[in-house]
Amino acid sequence: MRSPALHPAPGIPEPDTPETTAFPRHYLLASDFDQTLSFNDSGMIFSELLGRPGFKEKVDGLACAHLVQQGGELAYLLLHDPEYRCVRREHLTEVGRRIRLKKNLGTLIDLLATGIRGYRFSFHVISAAPEEVIRSALEDIVPPDRIHGTRFNYDPASGEIQSVARLPAGYGKVAVLDELQQALQLSPDRIVYVGDGSSDIHVMLHVNRRDGFTIAVSGNEHITPIARRTVLSEDALSVLVPVLEDVVGWKGVAPVRAFFEAHGLKLQEWDKMQIDLLTIRESVSSRSFEEALP
Secondary structure (H helix, E strand, O other): OOOOOEOOOOOOOOOOOHHHHHOOEEEEEEEOOOOOOEOOOHHHHHHHHHOOOOHHHHHHHHHHHOOOOOOOHHHHHHHHOOOOOOOOHHHHHHHHHHOOEOEOHHHHHHHHHHHEOOEEEEEEEEEEEEHHHHHHHOOOOOOHHHEEEEEEEEOOOOOOEEEEEEOOOOHHHHHHHHHHHHHHOOOHHHEEEEEOOHHHHHHHHHHHHOOOEEEEOOOOOOOOOOOOEEEEOOEHHHHHHHHHHHHHOOOOHHHHHHHHHHOOEEEEEEEOOOEEEEEEEEOOOOOOHHHHOO
């Protein structure tokens, strides 16, 4: 069930009028998958499923040789490494089932879509992880047409992977993001990108250059200097904090806390540094937005 739209906090530049309610500002929020929406790396789960140790060493070797774009190592191994050539579509689906997602991901998507008065965020996933893995992991949470992962061509007889049809790694993520922007008919400053690692550098630089907004969800030394904001939490809802403050334009901590409380949640810990550290838990009682304001 989707969350009800809320009135903005005092001080928000955009007033709550029939016009802004009927025609909300539309944004694209695109997110990486592995270790951004989840706690796992798909490749490590593949290694465990197949009983093939040494995945990290293989990835490090490919990175040192610069054979593939960062993030595309798993696709390369599935296509070329003899130990991974046995993988079929059903293995990809099983890996997705084993992935542990961050808490409240479904709630995050609902709130982005309809929970912020005067704003609407279309949520899409752009990742180098195999598309079957992501779709399996996010089943009943994110529609398949909003998932843009690595796509393979399969041998119709044996079922083995024949080739890569699309690989959203490195600059490949930029290409997918630009396609989505055109399809949604949005200006570049209406794009928000969320990522965690080195494979997100190209797309974050691209978004920043065109006045979009970028959020890092890890302390990775390569992307934290690039991202506009960094937020660390085990809860997917933590992404809402920089969205509300920097995209929607809410000033101060009070309206953000009130927003969470209006949805039965409480920001138990919020260490405001250059990196935001949050812990979110269930609230004992749920109050309206106006009641939750001090």
